Amino acid sequence: MLTIAQVAEEIGVSLATFYRWRQLRKGPKSIKLPNGSVRIRRSELERWIETLEDAA
Template identity: 60%
Template sequence: MSAAKAQQRNLTGSRQLLKISEVCEELDVAESTFYDWRAKNRGPRCIKLPNGSVRIRRAELERWLETREEAA
């Protein structure tokens, strides 16, 4: 693992940026599903980098998941 990748994995809270593939793996959904959610403004807020790649803050993913919790 490269030093840059190791450093990114060690970041905590809102500073940690996740790739779409990492988010999809964690949620157990296909990337096409994630892109569909994104197109319909139903997914977590994303950050589009100058090179065109997309990242999701760990804190934003956690916030988004909390809004999906159903009352018991």
């Protein structure tokens, strides 16, 4: 599972952009852990990227 910072760095966007995408529900699905931190499964990130490729 990846942190938001790891995902933003991997796809080359700023944290602000990624948080905006999250707010607009345009980014990959995330999981909020009981301690309040947010994680994104690698498989979900790859699925989300595939949907972007299919749309292009």
